[in-house]
Amino acid sequence: MKTIIIGAGPAGVKAAETLREEDKKHEIIMLSSEPYPPYSPPAMVQYFLTGEALHYWRGQDFPELNNIDYRQGCHVVSVSPDMNEIELESGEKLTYDYLVIAAGSRLYTPVEGSDKKGIHNFKSLKAGDELLAKVRSGEVSSALIVGAGFIGVEVALMLKKMELDVTMLVRSRVMRSMLDPETSTFVQCILEDREVKILRGDDADAVAFPGDNAARAVQMKSGKELTADLLVAATGLKPNIEFLSGSGIETDWGVFVDQYLCTNMPNIYAAGDITETFDRLTGERYSHANYPNAITQGNLAGLNILGYGLVYDGSENMNSMKHLDVPVIAAGLMEGEEIRLHRNGSLRKLWVKDNKLVGCRLAGDITGAGIFINLIKRGVDISPIRDNLSEPNFCYTHIHDTALMDNVIPS
Amino acid sequence: MKTVFVQPDRCVGCKQCEVACAVEHSQSKNLYQAVFESPKPKPRIFVGPGIYLNSSFPNKCRHCNPAPCMAVCPTSAIKRTEDNEIVLIDGDKCINCAMCAMVCPFDVIRYYNSIEAIRKRVVALKCDHCVARQQDGLEPACVEVCKVSALLFGDINELAQKASSKLARIVSEIDTAVSKEPLHLPDHLEAWRSWGKSASKLAKK
């Protein structure tokens, strides 16, 4: 058996690892568009700040140790499912028995002129290296970041630690899709405490990157222009699906998969940021690009290639900003009845619907995150602990003598 | 495999296990010196309240297998020892991202400055089953100081053989290492517990 894995991010690596653990003879080819051994995106900031190569999470020798034919800097241009074949940029063709599409996502910028030179991003190690090369050149002392989502905040704090003068352009509010307004303000205060300048409103609503060849500034809806030594776009993510056009593999925003993470082609699976699965809570089609989902999906795709026939529970909307010393955890929805606790500089917001916990946003003290997220996942009736949820010291132990304990399952 | 068993009905909430755990994970391993250390040593076992007064539960890492924290660690800082199946965190590799905290359903991972990490930076801390003590033939510090047998240390198989002893009941719950079966309590303790239950229920009246 031979499997080709397109992509060497967490989903691809986990799929390869699972295949190898279960089947020592399985032939595995792994293709990465970037010129590095497989790396872990969440550890990039630590690497750039301290030089510790923790982002090579499975070791730089991961391919050799696991007997994987690893090709870096390798771009796939097309997939031919009827021939079980893919074509590389070099013209080389590779055949497979199974294919795992784990090509990830890239920067998505609905701002005019975003393909111009001089606009940096932080979506990949390559992009990060380029950005950092510029910072280390000593030629830059200020940065302007367009977008205040997860990556925007990540870059802002990283550049601030590198002592740049950092300004963020925030169209609506900080991390709008992930956080409720109050927690969003909490994060904004942390950013401002660390002297990240935040601009909001029409004067911060970027519409274009003016400039002839290279972008020289950011133009706002109000017509006003702002510039800095370093321009960073962090406006959103888009799955890398272009190479699939014409292949017959069904895509929309991302790659469509069924409950086994299989595409409309029986031997082609997808995992990680590129997939468009369904949300575990709402059942709606969605692409929650986060690390834990990538790992789960990579693992499941690997197991299902081996014939386990395991059903995916759905992707989870959750994230943590703690690695940037921003103790904020967000998971699930922000609708239904709100439970709020504001004590000792920490904020806990929970949302309950039909006696079920559906979402949490924790800032400051993140104790309880694991139990809240587990309860959200299990979708169980939380009536026995309903009144305890707003207590300052609510923790796992409150449920140890309730029926809810049976729903505490490590998975 | 040896592990720490929890009998929740026996826990009286004295938190001595927390103190012993913090001291065991200090530089000096001495209570009176440990309180002056920097960073301050932290416990990895947490005695929290139940939903009623006069009830409590010593909560610690169950060393799950498979362990969700280990699966999501983006730097492979969380590993399982091969010999005695303890899930350990390598402080030097931890980037303090809290992915593990998000997926731990028992909520037993905390983040503090640690002597186990380079530059004593903030990293994830959790129960290590007192690996070092076990190598010296000692039981974990929390078990040693627990005077009410809410925490027991032993080999699963040995405990299973003691089916007729008072420990028998916990054996059937080996998978989570927590006894769910209520113990028979002496009357005066039953009275103490039931006061807590009635007093707490009043609040909802």
Next chain:
Amino acid sequence: MSAHEKNLSIALDAQKMLHRASVDNIETVWDRLTRQEPQCGYCSLGLSCRNCSMGPCRIDPFGDGPQKGVCGADADIIVARNLARTIAAGAAAHSDHGRDILEALYHVGSGDTESYAVNSEDKLKALASEYGIDTNNKQVQELAKELAWEMMEDFGTRKEELTFVKRLPGERQKLWAKLGIIPRGIDRENVEVLHRTHMGVDNDYVNILLHALRTSLSDGWGGSMIATEVSDILFGIPKPLTSKVNLGVLKPDMVNIALHGHNPMLSDVIVQAARDPELQKQAESLGAKGINLVGLCCTGNELQMRLGIPMAGNHLMQELAIMTGALDAMVVDYQCIMPSVVETAKCFHTTVISTFDKAKFTGATHISFDPQRGVEIGKEIVKLGVDNYANRVPGRVLIPDSPVEMMAGFSVEAIVSALGGSPEPLVDAIKAGSIRGAAGVVGCNNPKIKHDYGHTTLTRRLIENDILVVVTGCSAVSNGKAGLMMPAAAEQAGEGLKAVCKALGIPPVLHMGSCVDNTRILVLAAALANFLGTDIDKLPLAGAAPEWYSEKAVSIGAYVVASGIYTVLGVQPAIFGSPNVVNLLAKGLDDVVGAKFAVEPDPEKAAVLIRRHIEQKRQGLGLPAVEADKIPMPE
């Protein structure tokens, strides 16, 4: 308001302030309780001992671990020693309060203070006679000095029994003598507790507990009773009056000064000081319409029952009162003042002023109180409050409710006078069964019990069943807020009690004062027993402390039981680690002193326990009674 806030208190003003605490991120006593949970089981069972440095030790209540401390003390000894020390601390607090007031009387007698004077000559003379002082041809001042001197002897070691023991029925005195628990000297019994509980002294738990009872009696029939009686001499015997209660007594347009604590000496001079025209003028110059004094806790009770000063709240309201943003100064004396008030005050403009050198608060302004310069110091304190009015932020003022009317001032003298000069009408109503009996609902608040729920629910159930309720301390405040302390509340009483209340024009729940004034209840019980020629334990009486928290409350509970009155506690004392001690206090004691303790947190059930007890006592006296078992216990 969230469900959580409503679970913490039944009082609307408290719920609204808790909501503000939540929104504004201000810590309260309830937050600290949840942060403390779980609380140590060894300690709450009474099984930990820190008395010596061979320890600390603890006993495994499950029986497998250590069953003896290093010295060899078992659960019984450790629990008994701890309980005795708790009682000693409570008795010491009350008695030291009594001594402070007694010293003021001595200053009056010595003529070296102008701040205090004898207010009730009748009481002075009556007490002087009781103390065997020849009152003929003596000036008030001379008498005050002689009485103070004699009362001081009650604190010492020269007496074989405290003077007030003579107020008890002869049978009770004989019983105590037989048991060896007649209190001798107030300070002596306390010191002896500390001696006996030192390692290697008293190692018989029954013997320790008997001495603990004796120590509590040195409080009830000693220190507290002196505090009550001498306060009456100096500040007047309370008479029924109508006042107001809840946080609504704070005024948005006046300088608000809260007087918090227990000792009326300081607050009395502050009331005098606040009348000073200079200070009034100064308040007006800052835009205030005057100076509004309000009470908190038992200092509040002392002021309310004698002067009608409105009451802001009880124990758990102290932080919440500050959170109104309307309090310009909180003047504290001592006991039950949470150290946290200083922190809460930092969130607002409130100044916390401590006044007793034995009760300082880091972060508070300390103005040392000296009874010889009382009014002068009082003015200095009021001036701080008035000055601070200028710092008040009107936008942050949130007065959560409008005040409720309540009656106060039912001293024994006032009750007897309401009855027409003799306890006979009350005794007749009890004999006839229109009133089944009487119960004292007293004690503190405790965040473990829903605030005011225990007091008001128990009180309601008792009056509905024709049991006359007398209240003191925090209980008086909660029942006042619930509207149960006006004559109109008679409508909520059973038919028999309603008729009696209406005939006399009194509420079914009578305010007898502060927590040292529980001695008024003792005096009333003794008077009823003497009138009937029997002992107190034969009477259809009961006591209850549904929300108690303090060491003083343990001492009160102990002296009430030792005096022969059945007592139901809402919160567990730290004794459950010793089945023997529990059995003694909850069963065995009945055969020893004719009364015992019960623990029941649910006031609905506590009410039934009390009703059953009262019916049994009625039966014992040959009065018409209901079969106790026929009263169903709620689920």
